[in-house]
Amino acid sequence: MKHKEILELLNKMTIEEKIGQMVQIAGDIFLSEDKNAVLTGPLKDLHLHNEMVYSIGSVLNVIGARNVRQVQKEYLSKSRLKIPLLFMDDIINGYKIAFPIPIAQGCSWNIKVIKEMAEISAMESSIAGANVNFSPMVDLSRDARWGRVMESIGGEDPLLGEIYAKTIVETYQGKKLTEVGKIASCVKHIAAYGAVEAGRDYNTVDMSEREFRQYYLPAYKSAIEAGAEMLMTSFNILNGIPATVNTWLIQEIIRKELGFKGIIISDYGAIEETIAHGYSANGKEAAKNAINAGVDIDMMSSIYANYLKELCIENQEIENKVNESVLRILSLKNKLGLFENPYGNINEEKEKTYLMNPSNLEKAKKLTQETFVLLKNKHHILPINKDKKIAFIGPYVNNIGITGSWSMFSDRSQNHTLLDSFQEKLGNNIAYAKGSEILRQEEINKILSAEGLPMVHIENEAQKEQEMIASAVEISKRADIILLALGEHYKQTGEACSRSDIALPENQIQLINELYKLSKPMILILFNGRPLQLNTIEEKLDSILEVWFPGTTGAKAITEIILGEENPSGKLTMSFPQNVGQCPVYYNHYNTGRPHHDNFRYVSRYQDIPTESFYPFGYGLSYCDFKYTELHLNKHKISENETITVMVKIENQSNYAGYEVVQLYIQDVYGSVVRPVKELKAFKKEYFKPHEIKYVKFDISIDMLKFWNDKLDYVAEPGQFKVFVGGDSVKVLEDKFEFLLD
Numbered sequence: 001m002k003h004k005e006i007l008e009l010l011n012k013m014t015i016e017e018k019i020g021q022m023v024q025i026a027g028d029i030f031l032s033e034d035k036n037a038v039l040t041g042p043l044k045d046l047h048l049h050n051e052m053v054y055s056i057g058s059v060l061n062v063i064g065a066r067n068v069r070q071v072q073k074e075y076l077s078k079s080r081l082k083i084p085l086l087f088m089d090d091i092i093n094g095y096k097i098a099f100p101i102p103i104a105q106g107c108s109w110n111i112k113v114i115k116e117m118a119e120i121s122a123m124e125s126s127i128a129g130a131n132v133n134f135s136p137m138v139d140l141s142r143d144a145r146w147g148r149v150m151e152s153i154g155g156e157d158p159l160l161g162e163i164y165a166k167t168i169v170e171t172y173q174g175k176k177l178t179e180v181g182k183i184a185s186c187v188k189h190i191a192a193y194g195a196v197e198a199g200r201d202y203n204t205v206d207m208s209e210r211e212f213r214q215y216y217l218p219a220y221k222s223a224i225e226a227g228a229e230m231l232m233t234s235f236n237i238l239n240g241i242p243a244t245v246n247t248w249l250i251q252e253i254i255r256k257e258l259g260f261k262g263i264i265i266s267d268y269g270a271i272e273e274t275i276a277h278g279y280s281a282n283g284k285e286a287a288k289n290a291i292n293a294g295v296d297i298d299m300m301s302s303i304y305a306n307y308l309k310e311l312c313i314e315n316q317e318i319e320n321k322v323n324e325s326v327l328r329i330l331s332l333k334n335k336l337g338l339f340e341n342p343y344g345n346i347n348e349e350k351e352k353t354y355l356m357n358p359s360n361l362e363k364a365k366k367l368t369q370e371t372f373v374l375l376k377n378k379h380h381i382l383p384i385n386k387d388k389k390i391a392f393i394g395p396y397v398n399n400i401g402i403t404g405s406w407s408m409f410s411d412r413s414q415n416h417t418l419l420d421s422f423q424e425k426l427g428n429n430i431a432y433a434k435g436s437e438i439l440r441q442e443e444i445n446k447i448l449s450a451e452g453l454p455m456v457h458i459e460n461e462a463q464k465e466q467e468m469i470a471s472a473v474e475i476s477k478r479a480d481i482i483l484l485a486l487g488e489h490y491k492q493t494g495e496a497c498s499r500s501d502i503a504l505p506e507n508q509i510q511l512i513n514e515l516y517k518l519s520k521p522m523i524l525i526l527f528n529g530r531p532l533q534l535n536t537i538e539e540k541l542d543s544i545l546e547v548w549f550p551g552t553t554g555a556k557a558i559t560e561i562i563l564g565e566e567n568p569s570g571k572l573t574m575s576f577p578q579n580v581g582q583c584p585v586y587y588n589h590y591n592t593g594r595p596h597h598d599n600f601r602y603v604s605r606y607q608d609i610p611t612e613s614f615y616p617f618g619y620g621l622s623y624c625d626f627k628y629t630e631l632h633l634n635k636h637k638i639s640e641n642e643t644i645t646v647m648v649k650i651e652n653q654s655n656y657a658g659y660e661v662v663q664l665y666i667q668d669v670y671g672s673v674v675r676p677v678k679e680l681k682a683f684k685k686e687y688f689k690p691h692e693i694k695y696v697k698f699d700i701s702i703d704m705l706k707f708w709n710d711k712l713d714y715v716a717e718p719g720q721f722k723v724f725v726g727g728d729s730v731k732v733l734e735d736k737f738e739f740l741l742d
C-alpha cells in the first residue's frame with residue numbers, strides 16, 4: 001500500500017477501531033469454539049466487549065501456520081475494515097529448534113553463531129506465521145540473583161550488548177520484511193530493567209543519567225540504529241517514574257535523541273501496573289500517562305481499551321497522539337505486506353520440510369558447542385579417554401528438560417538425553433544412577449504453587465534421597481571417573497525467578513559431598529540460567545563444563561565436547577560471584593579510594609571472601625593451552641584521528657586445535673569523572689592449529705576512549721591510558737599510552 005492509502009484508511013477508522021489497533025491480547029479468544037466463554041475466562045479481567053475484540057490490532061503468542069491462518073481468517077471475516085492482525089511471539093531462543101538460552105549464546109563471543117541461530121529462528125517462526133519477535137533482550141545484567149539474566153544476550157558488558165543487538169536485529173529483519181524468513185524485531189526492555197535493586201524482578205531502578213548512558217543505553221541504541229521496528233518498555237521504575245510512562249526516557253531519549261520511529265509496546269500489563277507503582281491514580285490516568293509518554297500498544301491490559309476514547313473526546317492532542325500511534329501500527333503492517341497478503345509468509349508445506357530439518361539440527365549442534373564454557377580442567381582430565389569406565393550420575397543425565405524457560409513452542413521429539421548420546425558413543429562403558437532429584441519437593445512446590453500448578457508429593461523423601469545417593473556411590477565405586485550432570489531447575493530461571501540463594505540445590509551438594517569421599521576424579525556438567533555460587537563445591541571437582549540450558553541439540557553437543565571430538569571455546573559474559581553476598585559483581589567497576597591490596601584492613605573488601613569474582617568476565621578454558629607474550633604497541637602517544645596498533649603473540653602449546661577469544665581492554669587512568677578499572681573495547685575469536693603461533697592485531701582509535709564526562713558530553717579526554725590484552729579480563733598483559741591533544 002502507498003503511504004497515501006494508509007492515511008486514507010486511517011481516515012476511515014472510527015475512534016474505537018483506532019484504539020483497537022493499540023490493544024494487544026492473547027490469541028486464545030480466536031482459537032476457542034465458544035468466544036463468550038473465553039471472554040469470561042482467561043481474558044475476563046481485560047473487560048473487553050465482543051465488538052472490541054474484532055478491532056484489536058495484534059495478538060500475542062499465537063503461532064503455527066494452521067493456528068495463525070485460522071485466527072487471521074476468523075478475525076478478518078468479522079472486522080469491518082479488514083485490517084489484518086499482527087502476530088507477535090516470544091521466540092526467545094528459537095521456535096521449534098530450541099537454541100541455547102541467550103546468556104549462553106552470548107558466551108560464544110562469535111557473531112556468526114548469534115547470526116546463524118537468529119536466522120534459523122526467524123525462518124522457522126516466519127513460515128509458522130510470526131510477524132514480530134519479542135527479541136532480542138539486551139538488558140545489561142550484573143546481578144546473578146535476577147532470574148532474567150538468562151535472557152540477557154550481552155551479560156554485563158555494553159560492547160557485547162551493542163554488537164549482538166545489531167546482529168540479531170539485522171538478521172531477523174533483513175532488507176525487506178516481506179522476504180520469506182524475515183520478521184520484525186521488538187527489542188526489550190526499555191530501559192535498565194537489568195538493574196532492578198537486589199536482583200528482585202520488577203523492582204526499583206534508580207541510577208544516574210551518566211551510568212544509564214554509559215552502560216545501559218548502548219545496546220538499545222545499537223538496536224535502534226540497526227533499524228529495530230519495535231521496542232518494549234520495562235516493568236521497573238526508572239528514577240521515580242515507571243519506565244512505561246516515563247516521558248524523559250521515551251520522548252527525550254528514545255524518540256528525539258535516538259530518533260526511533262517505530263512502535264513502542266508496553267510489557268504485559270505494564271500500563272495498568274503504573275497504578276500499583278503509585279504513579280497513576282486510576283485507569284484513566286494510566287492511559288493518559290502512557291499515551292503522553294508515547295506508548296503505541298497496550299499489551300494485555302484493559303487500560304487503552306477502556307479509557308482512551310474518553311481521553312480523545314476530552315482532548316484533541318490525545319486524539320492526535322492516537323492517530324500517530326495507529327499510523328505507526330498500520331505502517332508496520334504495510335511493511336510486512338499484510339494488506340496485500342494477510343497471511344504473510346505462512347507456509348504449511350515449508351513448515352513440513354523446514355521445521356526441525358536435519359541439516360538445521362546438525363548446524364544447531366555445532367553452534368551450541370560454542371556456547372559452553374569450560375570453567376575448570378585440572379590435569380586436563382577432559383576430554384575423557386573413551387576407555388575409561390564412567391559412572392554417570394545426576395538428575396540431568398536422563399532428562400530432556402534442558403531447553404530453558406522460554407522454549408514453550410519447541411519440539412521436544414528430537415531432544416536426546418545425555419545418557420542416550422553417551423551410550424551411542426561408548427556402549428556399556430557407562431553406568432547410570434540418578435543420584436538426586438533436581439530439587440526437593442518443598443523447593444519445587446514453592447515454585448509450582450505460585451504458578452497454580454499441581455504440586456508433587458514424594459513419600460519418605462529423606463529416605464529415598466539416601467537410597468539414591470547410596471546407589472550412586474555403589475556404581476561410582478566401580479568406575480574410573482564420575483561424570484555428574486547437575487544444576488538449577490529450569491523453573492528457577494527466567495521471568496519472576498529471582499533468588500537469594502544461587503548455590504546448587506542442597507540435595508545435589510550432598511550428592512557431590514558423598515561421591516567426593518570416593519577420591520575419584522569428578523567432572524561436572526552444569527545446567528543453569530545464571531552465574532551460580534560454586535565456592536563450596538569447586539574444590540571437590542576436577543573439571544566443570546558450563547552448558548547453561550543448551551536446547552534441542554544440547555545432549556549431543558555436550559557428548560562430543562566431553563569426549564574430545566570438539567573443543568570448548570566459550571567465555572563468560574557475566575562474572576561468577578564468590579558467594580551471593582558479593583552480587584552484583586562485575587568486571588568494569590570503579591576502583592574506590594581504597595582498592596583492595598594484600599591483607600590490609602581499611603580497604604574496600606569483604607572480611608570473609610576475596611574481592612574479585614570467582615570466575616571473571618571473559619573467562620573460559622579450552623583443551624588447548626594458550627600462552628600470551630610480547631604485547632607490543634607501535635607507539636605510546638596518540639592524538640585525534642590517529643590509531644595505535646597493538647600486537648600480541650599467542651601460542652597454542654597443545655596438540656589440540658581450537659578457538660581462543662582474544663580480548664582487548666582499556667582503562668582511562670584519570671578523568672573528569674572516575675572511569676572503570678577496565679572496559680572491553682575489542683575482541684577476536686581466532687582459530688589455532690596444534691602448536692600454532694599467531695600474532696593478533698588490534699587498532700585503538702580515539703572513539704574507543706570516549707565516555708560520558710562530567711558535563712554529560714560523550715568525549716575522549718587527554719591523559720594516560722592502560723591497555724590490557726588477554727584471554728579473560730584478569731589474566732592480561734599490560735602496557736600504557738597517552739592521548740595528547742594536537
Ligand code: NOJ
Nearest residue numbers: 060090134188267268495
Ligand atoms: C513479559 C516479559 O517481560 C516480556 O519479555 C515478554 O516478551 C512478554 N511478557 C510477552 O510474553
